[in-house]
Amino acid sequence: MDLSNALKPNAEAAAFLARVQHKLLVDGEWVSSQSGETFDTLDPATGEVIGKIARGNAADVDAAVAAARKAFETGPWRAMTPMERSQLLWKIADLMEAKIDELAELETLDQGKALYVGRWAEIPGAVAQFRYFAGMATKIEGSTIPTSINYQPEGKRVHAYTRREPVGVVGGILPWNSPLVLTAMKIAPAMAAGCTLVLKPSEETSLTTIRLAELIQEAGTPQGVVNVVTGFGAEAGAALAEHEDVNKIAFTGSTVTGRKIVDASQGNLKRVSVELGGKSPVIIMDDADLEAAIPGAANAIFFNGGQVCIAGSRLYAHSSVYDRVLEGMAEQAKAIQLGHGLDPATHMGPLISKGHAGKVADYIADGKKAGASVLVGGETAGPNQSFVTPTVITDIKADMRIVREEIFGPVVVITRFEDADEVIAAANDSDYGLAAGIWTEGLSNATRMAERLQAGTVWINSHAMYDASLPIGGMKQSGYGRDSGQAAMDNYLELKTVCAIV
Ligand SMILES: NC(=O)c1ccc[n+]([C@@H]2O[C@H](COP(=O)([O-])OP(=O)(O)OC[C@H]3O[C@@H](n4cnc5c(N)ncnc54)[C@H](OP(=O)(O)O)[C@@H]3O)[C@@H](O)[C@H]2O)c1
Numbered sequence: 047m048d049l050s051n052a053l054k055p056n057a058e059a060a061a062f063l064a065r066v067q068h069k070l071l072v073d074g075e076w077v078s079s080q081s082g083e084t085f086d087t088l089d090p091a092t093g094e095v096i097g098k099i100a101r102g103n104a105a106d107v108d109a110a111v112a113a114a115r116k117a118f119e120t121g122p123w124r125a126m127t128p129m130e131r132s133q134l135l136w137k138i139a140d141l142m143e144a145k146i147d148e149l150a151e152l153e154t155l156d157q158g159k160a161l162y163v164g165r166w167a168e169i170p171g172a173v174a175q176f177r178y179f180a181g182m183a184t185k186i187e188g189s190t191i192p193t194s195i196n197y198q199p200e201g202k203r204v205h206a207y208t209r210r211e212p213v214g215v216v217g218g219i220l221p222w223n224s225p226l227v228l229t230a231m232k233i234a235p236a237m238a239a240g241c242t243l244v245l246k247p248s249e250e251t252s253l254t255t256i257r258l259a260e261l262i263q264e265a266g267t268p269q270g271v272v273n274v275v276t277g278f279g280a281e282a283g284a285a286l287a288e289h290e291d292v293n294k295i296a297f298t299g300s301t302v303t304g305r306k307i308v309d310a311s312q313g314n315l316k317r318v319s320v321e322l323g324g325k326s327p328v329i330i331m332d333d334a335d336l337e338a339a340i341p342g343a344a345n346a347i348f349f350n351g352g353q354v355c356i357a358g359s360r361l362y363a364h365s366s367v368y369d370r371v372l373e374g375m376a377e378q379a380k381a382i383q384l385g386h387g388l389d390p391a392t393h394m395g396p397l398i399s400k401g402h403a404g405k406v407a408d409y410i411a412d413g414k415k416a417g418a419s420v421l422v423g424g425e426t427a428g429p430n431q432s433f434v435t436p437t438v439i440t441d442i443k444a445d446m447r448i449v450r451e452e453i454f455g456p457v458v459v460i461t462r463f464e465d466a467d468e469v470i471a472a473a474n475d476s477d478y479g480l481a482a483g484i485w486t487e488g489l490s491n492a493t494r495m496a497e498r499l500q501a502g503t504v505w506i507n508s509h510a511m512y513d514a515s516l517p518i519g520g521m522k523q524s525g526y527g528r529d530s531g532q533a534a535m536d537n538y539l540e541l542k543t544v545c546a547i548v
Protein backbone atom coordinates (compact mmCIF):
# COMPACT_ATOMS: atom_id res chain seq x y z
CA MET A 47 0.00 0.00 0.00
CA ASP A 48 1.38 3.39 -1.00
CA LEU A 49 1.11 5.95 1.81
CA SER A 50 3.44 8.47 0.22
CA ASN A 51 0.65 10.66 -1.16
CA ALA A 52 -0.31 11.87 2.31
CA LEU A 53 -0.21 15.66 2.44
CA LYS A 54 1.96 17.31 5.07
CA PRO A 55 -0.07 18.73 8.00
CA ASN A 56 -0.69 22.48 7.76
CA ALA A 57 1.56 24.88 9.69
CA GLU A 58 -0.71 25.11 12.75
CA ALA A 59 -1.13 21.35 13.06
CA ALA A 60 2.61 20.88 12.52
CA ALA A 61 3.39 23.42 15.27
CA PHE A 62 1.08 21.60 17.66
CA LEU A 63 2.68 18.24 16.81
CA ALA A 64 6.18 19.67 17.33
CA ARG A 65 5.62 20.11 21.07
CA VAL A 66 7.91 18.07 23.30
CA GLN A 67 5.03 16.88 25.44
CA HIS A 68 1.26 17.33 25.52
CA LYS A 69 0.32 18.14 29.10
CA LEU A 70 -2.65 17.89 31.45
CA LEU A 71 -4.95 20.86 32.00
CA VAL A 72 -5.59 21.29 35.72
CA ASP A 73 -7.07 24.46 37.18
CA GLY A 74 -6.19 26.52 34.13
CA GLU A 75 -2.53 25.41 34.01
CA TRP A 76 -0.85 22.99 31.60
CA VAL A 77 1.15 20.62 33.79
CA SER A 78 3.08 17.35 33.52
CA SER A 79 1.59 14.36 35.27
CA GLN A 80 2.57 14.12 38.93
CA SER A 81 4.46 10.91 38.18
CA GLY A 82 6.27 12.65 35.30
CA GLU A 83 5.39 9.71 33.05
CA THR A 84 4.31 10.01 29.43
CA PHE A 85 3.12 7.66 26.72
CA ASP A 86 3.39 7.75 22.94
CA THR A 87 0.56 8.45 20.57
CA LEU A 88 0.88 6.97 17.07
CA ASP A 89 -0.23 7.62 13.52
CA PRO A 90 -2.19 4.41 13.04
CA ALA A 91 -1.49 4.30 9.30
CA THR A 92 2.27 4.10 9.73
CA GLY A 93 2.78 3.21 13.39
CA GLU A 94 5.05 6.27 13.74
CA VAL A 95 5.11 8.20 17.03
CA ILE A 96 3.48 11.61 16.56
CA GLY A 97 3.46 12.85 20.15
CA LYS A 98 4.22 12.28 23.81
CA ILE A 99 1.22 12.54 26.10
CA ALA A 100 1.26 13.07 29.87
CA ARG A 101 0.19 9.87 31.64
CA GLY A 102 -2.21 11.07 34.32
CA ASN A 103 -3.15 8.83 37.22
CA ALA A 104 -5.32 8.96 40.35
CA ALA A 105 -3.31 11.82 41.90
CA ASP A 106 -3.81 13.96 38.80
CA VAL A 107 -7.50 13.10 38.76
CA ASP A 108 -7.73 14.20 42.41
CA ALA A 109 -6.16 17.55 41.55
CA ALA A 110 -8.39 18.04 38.51
CA VAL A 111 -11.55 17.14 40.43
CA ALA A 112 -10.56 19.54 43.23
CA ALA A 113 -10.10 22.30 40.64
CA ALA A 114 -13.45 21.51 39.03
CA ARG A 115 -15.11 21.53 42.48
CA LYS A 116 -13.56 24.88 43.38
CA ALA A 117 -14.63 26.36 40.04
CA PHE A 118 -18.15 25.00 40.52
CA GLU A 119 -18.61 26.19 44.12
CA THR A 120 -16.68 29.41 44.45
CA GLY A 121 -15.28 30.73 41.18
CA PRO A 122 -16.59 33.34 38.75
CA TRP A 123 -18.26 30.54 36.76
CA ARG A 124 -21.02 30.22 39.35
CA ALA A 125 -21.79 33.94 39.03
CA MET A 126 -21.98 33.99 35.25
CA THR A 127 -25.46 34.57 33.87
CA PRO A 128 -27.02 32.14 31.40
CA MET A 129 -26.53 34.72 28.65
CA GLU A 130 -22.83 34.98 29.52
CA ARG A 131 -22.46 31.19 29.38
CA SER A 132 -24.27 31.24 26.06
CA GLN A 133 -21.90 33.86 24.66
CA LEU A 134 -18.90 31.87 25.87
CA LEU A 135 -20.11 28.68 24.15
CA TRP A 136 -20.69 30.63 20.94
CA LYS A 137 -17.17 32.07 21.15
CA ILE A 138 -15.71 28.58 21.57
CA ALA A 139 -17.59 27.53 18.43
CA ASP A 140 -16.15 30.53 16.54
CA LEU A 141 -12.60 29.68 17.60
CA MET A 142 -13.08 26.05 16.59
CA GLU A 143 -14.49 27.05 13.24
CA ALA A 144 -11.44 29.22 12.58
CA LYS A 145 -9.22 26.19 13.27
CA ILE A 146 -11.30 23.62 11.43
CA ASP A 147 -8.51 22.48 9.09
CA GLU A 148 -6.01 22.13 11.90
CA LEU A 149 -8.45 20.17 14.07
CA ALA A 150 -9.42 17.89 11.17
CA GLU A 151 -5.79 17.17 10.32
CA LEU A 152 -4.86 16.43 13.92
CA GLU A 153 -7.84 14.07 14.17
CA THR A 154 -6.78 12.27 11.00
CA LEU A 155 -3.17 11.90 12.14
CA ASP A 156 -4.14 10.62 15.59
CA GLN A 157 -7.17 8.51 14.67
CA GLY A 158 -6.47 7.55 11.07
CA LYS A 159 -9.80 8.65 9.57
CA ALA A 160 -9.97 9.94 6.01
CA LEU A 161 -9.67 13.71 6.15
CA TYR A 162 -13.11 14.38 4.66
CA VAL A 163 -14.76 12.58 7.60
CA GLY A 164 -13.35 15.08 10.08
CA ARG A 165 -13.26 18.11 7.82
CA TRP A 166 -16.84 17.92 6.54
CA ALA A 167 -18.73 15.89 9.16
CA GLU A 168 -17.20 15.51 12.59
CA ILE A 169 -15.44 18.82 13.24
CA PRO A 170 -18.36 20.90 11.90
CA GLY A 171 -20.56 18.57 13.99
CA ALA A 172 -18.50 19.45 17.06
CA VAL A 173 -18.81 23.17 16.31
CA ALA A 174 -22.57 22.72 15.95
CA GLN A 175 -22.76 21.19 19.42
CA PHE A 176 -21.40 24.41 20.93
CA ARG A 177 -23.74 26.58 18.87
CA TYR A 178 -26.81 24.47 19.68
CA PHE A 179 -26.11 24.33 23.42
CA ALA A 180 -25.25 28.02 23.48
CA GLY A 181 -28.97 28.40 22.83
CA MET A 182 -29.92 25.97 25.59
CA ALA A 183 -28.06 27.87 28.34
CA THR A 184 -30.79 30.52 28.39
CA LYS A 185 -33.67 28.04 28.33
CA ILE A 186 -33.21 26.11 31.55
CA GLU A 187 -36.62 26.53 33.08
CA GLY A 188 -38.59 25.07 35.96
CA SER A 189 -42.35 25.16 36.38
CA THR A 190 -44.89 26.37 38.87
CA ILE A 191 -47.09 23.60 40.26
CA PRO A 192 -50.67 23.93 41.45
CA THR A 193 -50.71 21.61 44.49
CA SER A 194 -53.68 20.12 46.37
CA ILE A 195 -52.12 20.78 49.75
CA ASN A 196 -54.88 21.71 52.23
CA TYR A 197 -52.63 23.45 54.74
CA GLN A 198 -53.25 27.14 54.05
CA PRO A 199 -52.77 29.32 57.17
CA GLU A 200 -54.84 32.49 57.37
CA GLY A 201 -53.79 34.93 54.66
CA LYS A 202 -51.12 32.63 53.30
CA ARG A 203 -50.93 30.36 50.31
CA VAL A 204 -48.83 27.50 48.97
CA HIS A 205 -46.34 28.43 46.29
CA ALA A 206 -44.62 25.43 44.72
CA TYR A 207 -42.16 25.44 41.87
CA THR A 208 -39.23 23.54 40.42
CA ARG A 209 -35.73 24.68 39.64
CA ARG A 210 -33.25 22.98 37.34
CA GLU A 211 -29.77 23.22 38.80
CA PRO A 212 -26.38 22.05 37.46
CA VAL A 213 -25.50 18.58 38.67
CA GLY A 214 -21.97 19.70 39.67
CA VAL A 215 -18.63 18.19 38.70
CA VAL A 216 -18.88 16.02 35.59
CA GLY A 217 -16.35 13.37 34.57
CA GLY A 218 -16.35 12.87 30.78
CA ILE A 219 -14.77 9.59 29.62
CA LEU A 220 -14.47 9.31 25.84
CA PRO A 221 -13.63 6.78 23.12
CA TRP A 222 -11.27 6.97 20.16
CA ASN A 223 -13.50 6.60 17.12
CA SER A 224 -14.78 10.18 16.76
CA PRO A 225 -12.95 11.95 19.58
CA LEU A 226 -13.64 15.63 19.06
CA VAL A 227 -17.33 15.51 18.22
CA LEU A 228 -18.09 13.03 21.00
CA THR A 229 -16.19 15.20 23.49
CA ALA A 230 -18.10 18.26 22.31
CA MET A 231 -21.32 16.32 22.93
CA LYS A 232 -20.38 16.21 26.64
CA ILE A 233 -18.72 19.60 27.16
CA ALA A 234 -21.29 21.81 25.43
CA PRO A 235 -24.44 20.73 27.32
CA ALA A 236 -22.52 20.42 30.61
CA MET A 237 -21.23 23.99 30.31
CA ALA A 238 -24.64 25.23 29.18
CA ALA A 239 -26.07 23.75 32.38
CA GLY A 240 -23.38 25.45 34.51
CA CYS A 241 -21.41 22.30 35.39
CA THR A 242 -17.62 21.95 35.50
CA LEU A 243 -15.75 19.06 33.90
CA VAL A 244 -12.80 16.70 34.07
CA LEU A 245 -12.24 15.01 30.70
CA LYS A 246 -10.43 11.73 30.13
CA PRO A 247 -9.93 11.17 26.39
CA SER A 248 -9.02 7.75 25.02
CA GLU A 249 -5.31 7.00 25.34
CA GLU A 250 -5.34 6.44 21.56
CA THR A 251 -6.63 9.90 20.65
CA SER A 252 -5.83 12.70 23.09
CA LEU A 253 -4.65 15.37 20.64
CA THR A 254 -7.85 17.11 19.59
CA THR A 255 -9.21 17.13 23.15
CA ILE A 256 -6.05 18.96 24.24
CA ARG A 257 -6.32 21.41 21.34
CA LEU A 258 -10.01 22.00 22.06
CA ALA A 259 -9.22 22.67 25.73
CA GLU A 260 -6.74 25.33 24.62
CA LEU A 261 -9.44 27.00 22.53
CA ILE A 262 -11.86 26.78 25.46
CA GLN A 263 -9.28 28.65 27.57
CA GLU A 264 -8.65 31.17 24.79
CA ALA A 265 -12.36 31.92 24.70
CA GLY A 266 -12.13 33.15 28.31
CA THR A 267 -13.53 30.18 30.22
CA PRO A 268 -12.76 30.63 33.93
CA GLN A 269 -9.97 28.39 35.21
CA GLY A 270 -10.98 24.99 36.53
CA VAL A 271 -14.23 24.83 34.54
CA VAL A 272 -12.73 22.42 31.99
CA ASN A 273 -9.85 20.15 33.03
CA VAL A 274 -8.18 17.41 30.97
CA VAL A 275 -6.43 14.35 32.39
CA THR A 276 -4.94 12.23 29.64
CA GLY A 277 -3.92 8.67 30.42
CA PHE A 278 -5.06 5.09 30.52
CA GLY A 279 -8.53 3.80 31.24
CA ALA A 280 -7.52 1.52 34.08
CA GLU A 281 -5.65 4.38 35.80
CA ALA A 282 -7.05 7.84 35.08
CA GLY A 283 -10.43 6.59 33.79
CA ALA A 284 -11.11 4.28 36.72
CA ALA A 285 -9.99 6.95 39.24
CA LEU A 286 -12.42 9.44 37.71
CA ALA A 287 -15.30 6.95 37.55
CA GLU A 288 -15.02 6.05 41.22
CA HIS A 289 -14.14 9.52 42.54
CA GLU A 290 -16.37 10.44 45.48
CA ASP A 291 -16.38 14.14 44.64
CA VAL A 292 -17.57 13.66 41.06
CA ASN A 293 -21.33 14.12 40.74
CA LYS A 294 -21.81 12.62 37.32
CA ILE A 295 -20.02 10.49 34.76
CA ALA A 296 -20.85 11.04 31.11
CA PHE A 297 -19.37 8.03 29.36
CA THR A 298 -19.14 7.00 25.72
CA GLY A 299 -17.44 3.73 24.90
CA SER A 300 -17.88 -0.01 24.83
CA THR A 301 -20.53 -1.93 26.71
CA VAL A 302 -17.82 -3.85 28.59
CA THR A 303 -16.30 -0.63 29.99
CA GLY A 304 -19.76 0.89 30.46
CA ARG A 305 -20.56 -1.85 32.98
CA LYS A 306 -17.36 -1.04 34.89
CA ILE A 307 -18.33 2.64 34.94
CA VAL A 308 -21.75 1.82 36.36
CA ASP A 309 -20.15 -0.39 39.04
CA ALA A 310 -17.59 2.29 39.90
CA SER A 311 -20.34 4.87 40.38
CA GLN A 312 -21.85 2.98 43.32
CA GLY A 313 -19.60 4.50 46.02
CA ASN A 314 -21.28 7.91 46.00
CA LEU A 315 -24.21 6.91 43.74
CA LYS A 316 -23.12 9.48 41.21
CA ARG A 317 -25.33 10.04 38.17
CA VAL A 318 -24.22 8.10 35.10
CA SER A 319 -25.11 8.24 31.44
CA VAL A 320 -23.59 5.54 29.24
CA GLU A 321 -23.54 5.71 25.43
CA LEU A 322 -22.37 2.24 24.44
CA GLY A 323 -21.87 -0.16 21.58
CA GLY A 324 -24.20 -1.30 18.83
CA LYS A 325 -24.89 -3.88 16.15
CA SER A 326 -27.32 -1.86 14.15
CA PRO A 327 -29.59 -3.43 11.52
CA VAL A 328 -30.18 -1.88 8.10
CA ILE A 329 -33.27 -3.19 6.33
CA ILE A 330 -33.77 -2.95 2.57
CA MET A 331 -37.43 -3.61 1.72
CA ASP A 332 -38.68 -4.95 -1.61
CA ASP A 333 -39.91 -1.49 -2.67
CA ALA A 334 -36.68 0.36 -1.81
CA ASP A 335 -35.02 2.70 -4.28
CA LEU A 336 -31.89 0.58 -4.72
CA GLU A 337 -29.98 3.41 -6.37
CA ALA A 338 -30.08 5.14 -2.99
CA ALA A 339 -30.34 2.15 -0.67
CA ILE A 340 -27.19 0.28 -1.77
CA PRO A 341 -24.77 3.21 -1.47
CA GLY A 342 -26.63 4.19 1.69
CA ALA A 343 -26.15 0.75 3.22
CA ALA A 344 -22.49 0.72 2.14
CA ASN A 345 -21.89 4.12 3.71
CA ALA A 346 -23.69 2.97 6.87
CA ILE A 347 -20.99 0.36 7.47
CA PHE A 348 -17.88 1.64 5.70
CA PHE A 349 -17.91 5.30 6.85
CA ASN A 350 -14.94 5.87 9.19
CA GLY A 351 -13.89 2.25 8.61
CA GLY A 352 -17.00 0.97 10.40
CA GLN A 353 -15.67 2.47 13.64
CA VAL A 354 -18.94 4.21 14.33
CA CYS A 355 -21.27 3.28 17.18
CA ILE A 356 -24.32 3.28 14.90
CA ALA A 357 -22.58 1.45 12.01
CA GLY A 358 -25.09 -0.58 9.98
CA SER A 359 -23.26 -3.86 10.53
CA ARG A 360 -26.22 -6.20 9.97
CA LEU A 361 -27.82 -5.79 6.56
CA TYR A 362 -31.18 -7.44 5.85
CA ALA A 363 -32.32 -7.51 2.20
CA HIS A 364 -35.76 -8.63 1.04
CA SER A 365 -35.46 -11.84 -0.99
CA SER A 366 -36.76 -10.10 -4.14
CA VAL A 367 -33.82 -7.65 -4.09
CA TYR A 368 -31.26 -9.79 -2.24
CA ASP A 369 -29.10 -10.69 -5.26
CA ARG A 370 -28.95 -7.10 -6.51
CA VAL A 371 -28.10 -5.85 -3.00
CA LEU A 372 -25.33 -8.42 -2.65
CA GLU A 373 -23.86 -7.49 -6.01
CA GLY A 374 -24.17 -3.77 -5.26
CA MET A 375 -22.55 -4.06 -1.83
CA ALA A 376 -19.66 -6.02 -3.33
CA GLU A 377 -19.16 -3.32 -5.97
CA GLN A 378 -19.32 -0.55 -3.38
CA ALA A 379 -16.81 -2.33 -1.12
CA LYS A 380 -14.35 -2.94 -3.98
CA ALA A 381 -14.53 0.70 -5.10
CA ILE A 382 -13.37 2.07 -1.74
CA GLN A 383 -9.88 3.53 -1.95
CA LEU A 384 -7.75 2.75 1.10
CA GLY A 385 -4.85 4.99 2.03
CA HIS A 386 -3.43 7.44 4.50
CA GLY A 387 -6.15 9.72 5.84
CA LEU A 388 -4.21 12.79 4.68
CA ASP A 389 -4.14 11.54 1.08
CA PRO A 390 -6.97 13.42 -0.70
CA ALA A 391 -7.78 10.27 -2.73
CA THR A 392 -8.47 8.19 0.38
CA HIS A 393 -12.02 7.05 1.15
CA MET A 394 -11.07 4.88 4.11
CA GLY A 395 -8.04 5.16 6.36
CA PRO A 396 -6.57 2.59 8.71
CA LEU A 397 -8.35 1.30 11.79
CA ILE A 398 -7.27 2.82 15.08
CA SER A 399 -4.37 0.39 15.61
CA LYS A 400 -2.69 -2.76 14.46
CA GLY A 401 -4.17 -4.47 17.54
CA HIS A 402 -7.72 -3.46 16.63
CA ALA A 403 -7.25 -4.52 12.99
CA GLY A 404 -6.09 -7.88 14.34
CA LYS A 405 -9.29 -8.20 16.40
CA VAL A 406 -11.40 -7.41 13.35
CA ALA A 407 -9.46 -10.03 11.34
CA ASP A 408 -10.08 -12.57 14.12
CA TYR A 409 -13.83 -11.95 13.86
CA ILE A 410 -13.72 -12.54 10.11
CA ALA A 411 -11.73 -15.76 10.61
CA ASP A 412 -14.19 -16.88 13.29
CA GLY A 413 -17.10 -16.26 10.93
CA LYS A 414 -15.46 -18.31 8.17
CA LYS A 415 -14.79 -21.13 10.62
CA ALA A 416 -18.47 -21.08 11.59
CA GLY A 417 -19.48 -21.48 7.90
CA ALA A 418 -19.93 -17.91 6.67
CA SER A 419 -18.57 -16.85 3.25
CA VAL A 420 -16.47 -13.75 2.63
CA LEU A 421 -17.77 -12.29 -0.63
CA VAL A 422 -15.32 -9.36 -0.72
CA GLY A 423 -12.45 -8.13 1.46
CA GLY A 424 -11.37 -9.76 4.69
CA GLU A 425 -7.69 -8.87 4.45
CA THR A 426 -5.42 -6.80 6.64
CA ALA A 427 -2.96 -4.51 4.89
CA GLY A 428 -0.54 -1.61 5.22
CA PRO A 429 2.93 -1.16 6.70
CA ASN A 430 1.50 -1.22 10.23
CA GLN A 431 -1.05 -3.96 9.37
CA SER A 432 -3.71 -1.54 10.57
CA PHE A 433 -5.91 -1.48 7.46
CA VAL A 434 -8.77 -3.92 6.89
CA THR A 435 -10.28 -4.12 3.43
CA PRO A 436 -14.06 -3.46 3.28
CA THR A 437 -15.64 -6.83 3.93
CA VAL A 438 -19.00 -8.29 2.87
CA ILE A 439 -20.04 -11.59 4.45
CA THR A 440 -22.90 -13.92 3.48
CA ASP A 441 -24.15 -17.40 4.43
CA ILE A 442 -24.56 -16.41 8.03
CA LYS A 443 -26.61 -17.78 10.89
CA ALA A 444 -28.17 -15.66 13.63
CA ASP A 445 -26.09 -17.25 16.39
CA MET A 446 -22.67 -16.53 14.85
CA ARG A 447 -20.39 -14.15 16.77
CA ILE A 448 -20.00 -11.99 13.66
CA VAL A 449 -23.77 -11.44 13.76
CA ARG A 450 -24.16 -10.94 17.50
CA GLU A 451 -21.07 -9.01 18.59
CA GLU A 452 -19.92 -5.51 17.75
CA ILE A 453 -16.87 -5.81 15.46
CA PHE A 454 -16.29 -2.04 15.12
CA GLY A 455 -14.66 -2.38 11.72
CA PRO A 456 -15.63 -2.38 8.02
CA VAL A 457 -17.47 -5.70 8.12
CA VAL A 458 -21.10 -6.20 7.12
CA VAL A 459 -23.10 -9.43 7.33
CA ILE A 460 -25.99 -9.81 4.89
CA THR A 461 -29.15 -11.88 5.41
CA ARG A 462 -32.26 -12.33 3.27
CA PHE A 463 -35.82 -12.03 4.62
CA GLU A 464 -39.36 -12.52 3.31
CA ASP A 465 -41.59 -10.11 5.25
CA ALA A 466 -41.68 -7.28 7.78
CA ASP A 467 -42.52 -9.49 10.79
CA GLU A 468 -39.58 -11.75 10.08
CA VAL A 469 -37.09 -8.91 9.63
CA ILE A 470 -38.24 -7.01 12.70
CA ALA A 471 -37.83 -10.13 14.83
CA ALA A 472 -34.34 -10.66 13.38
CA ALA A 473 -33.38 -7.00 13.79
CA ASN A 474 -34.52 -7.01 17.43
CA ASP A 475 -32.73 -10.29 18.17
CA SER A 476 -29.71 -8.46 19.61
CA ASP A 477 -28.37 -7.42 23.00
CA TYR A 478 -27.88 -3.97 21.49
CA GLY A 479 -30.43 -1.30 20.63
CA LEU A 480 -28.58 1.76 19.40
CA ALA A 481 -29.89 2.45 15.89
CA ALA A 482 -31.61 0.95 12.86
CA GLY A 483 -32.23 1.91 9.24
CA ILE A 484 -35.09 1.14 6.87
CA TRP A 485 -34.95 1.69 3.12
CA THR A 486 -38.38 1.71 1.47
CA GLU A 487 -40.70 3.86 -0.64
CA GLY A 488 -43.62 2.82 1.58
CA LEU A 489 -43.44 5.44 4.28
CA SER A 490 -46.58 4.37 6.15
CA ASN A 491 -45.17 0.90 6.52
CA ALA A 492 -41.79 2.33 7.52
CA THR A 493 -43.25 4.43 10.33
CA ARG A 494 -45.07 1.35 11.67
CA MET A 495 -41.80 -0.60 11.50
CA ALA A 496 -39.96 2.24 13.24
CA GLU A 497 -42.33 1.85 16.19
CA ARG A 498 -41.50 -1.85 16.50
CA LEU A 499 -37.72 -1.61 16.19
CA GLN A 500 -35.85 -1.66 19.50
CA ALA A 501 -33.43 1.16 18.79
CA GLY A 502 -32.68 4.61 20.17
CA THR A 503 -32.68 6.05 16.63
CA VAL A 504 -34.40 4.81 13.48
CA TRP A 505 -33.42 6.30 10.15
CA ILE A 506 -35.72 5.95 7.15
CA ASN A 507 -34.09 6.15 3.70
CA SER A 508 -30.89 7.40 5.34
CA HIS A 509 -28.34 6.38 7.93
CA ALA A 510 -26.18 8.30 10.39
CA MET A 511 -27.99 11.59 9.80
CA TYR A 512 -26.72 13.51 12.81
CA ASP A 513 -27.70 16.93 13.98
CA ALA A 514 -26.99 18.67 17.27
CA SER A 515 -30.76 18.92 17.74
CA LEU A 516 -31.40 15.15 17.46
CA PRO A 517 -31.04 13.03 20.61
CA ILE A 518 -28.83 9.96 20.21
CA GLY A 519 -28.41 7.06 22.58
CA GLY A 520 -29.36 3.51 23.15
CA MET A 521 -31.86 0.99 24.37
CA LYS A 522 -30.94 -2.37 25.91
CA GLN A 523 -27.18 -2.87 26.30
CA SER A 524 -26.42 0.14 24.13
CA GLY A 525 -26.78 2.17 27.29
CA TYR A 526 -28.95 4.93 28.72
CA GLY A 527 -29.08 8.70 28.64
CA ARG A 528 -29.03 10.77 25.48
CA ASP A 529 -26.43 13.03 23.88
CA SER A 530 -27.44 15.91 21.58
CA GLY A 531 -30.77 17.65 21.50
CA GLN A 532 -32.75 19.06 24.40
CA ALA A 533 -32.71 15.61 26.04
CA ALA A 534 -28.96 15.91 26.64
CA MET A 535 -29.56 18.70 29.14
CA ASP A 536 -31.23 16.16 31.47
CA ASN A 537 -27.80 14.56 31.96
CA TYR A 538 -26.42 17.70 33.54
CA LEU A 539 -29.33 19.10 35.55
CA GLU A 540 -30.88 18.17 38.87
CA LEU A 541 -34.55 18.89 39.47
CA LYS A 542 -35.24 20.68 42.73
CA THR A 543 -38.75 21.19 44.10
CA VAL A 544 -39.41 24.22 46.27
CA CYS A 545 -42.66 24.21 48.24
CA ALA A 546 -43.31 27.31 50.33
CA ILE A 547 -46.03 28.85 52.45
CA VAL A 548 -45.85 32.50 51.50
N1 LIG B 1 -23.31 5.01 21.82
C1 LIG B 1 -22.51 5.95 21.38
O1 LIG B 1 -22.89 7.12 21.24
C2 LIG B 1 -21.07 5.61 21.04
C3 LIG B 1 -20.31 6.53 20.31
C4 LIG B 1 -19.00 6.20 19.98
C5 LIG B 1 -18.44 5.00 20.38
N2 LIG B 1 -19.19 4.13 21.09
C6 LIG B 1 -18.63 2.83 21.47
O2 LIG B 1 -17.28 2.97 21.92
C7 LIG B 1 -16.56 1.78 21.66
C8 LIG B 1 -15.22 2.10 21.03
O3 LIG B 1 -14.49 2.94 21.83
P1 LIG B 1 -13.35 2.45 22.84
O4 LIG B 1 -12.74 1.18 22.34
O5 LIG B 1 -12.50 3.63 23.12
O6 LIG B 1 -14.20 2.11 24.13
P2 LIG B 1 -13.65 1.68 25.56
O7 LIG B 1 -12.54 0.72 25.44
O8 LIG B 1 -14.83 1.32 26.36
O9 LIG B 1 -12.99 3.03 26.12
C9 LIG B 1 -13.74 4.22 26.29
C10 LIG B 1 -13.05 5.09 27.32
O10 LIG B 1 -13.09 4.43 28.58
C11 LIG B 1 -11.78 4.37 29.12
N3 LIG B 1 -11.68 3.23 30.02
C12 LIG B 1 -11.24 1.98 29.75
N4 LIG B 1 -11.31 1.20 30.88
C13 LIG B 1 -11.81 1.99 31.85
C14 LIG B 1 -12.12 1.78 33.23
N5 LIG B 1 -11.94 0.61 33.83
N6 LIG B 1 -12.64 2.81 33.93
C15 LIG B 1 -12.84 4.00 33.35
N7 LIG B 1 -12.55 4.27 32.06
C16 LIG B 1 -12.05 3.27 31.32
C17 LIG B 1 -10.90 4.31 27.90
O11 LIG B 1 -9.56 4.63 28.19
P3 LIG B 1 -8.41 3.96 27.27
O12 LIG B 1 -8.60 4.46 25.91
O13 LIG B 1 -7.17 4.43 27.89
O14 LIG B 1 -8.59 2.48 27.38
C18 LIG B 1 -11.57 5.33 27.01
O15 LIG B 1 -11.23 6.63 27.40
C19 LIG B 1 -17.46 0.95 20.75
O16 LIG B 1 -18.08 -0.05 21.51
C20 LIG B 1 -18.49 1.96 20.27
O17 LIG B 1 -19.72 1.42 19.86
C21 LIG B 1 -20.49 4.39 21.43
Ligand SMILES: CCCCCCCC=O
Nearest residue numbers: 167168171224354355512
Ligand atom coordinates in the same frame (compact mmCIF):
# COMPACT_ATOMS: atom_id res chain seq x y z
C1 LIG C 1 -21.52 14.77 12.97
C2 LIG C 1 -20.94 13.39 12.97
C3 LIG C 1 -21.13 12.72 14.29
C4 LIG C 1 -20.46 11.36 14.36
C5 LIG C 1 -20.69 10.77 15.72
C6 LIG C 1 -20.26 9.34 15.82
C7 LIG C 1 -20.96 8.74 16.99
C8 LIG C 1 -20.76 7.29 17.15
O1 LIG C 1 -19.74 6.68 16.97
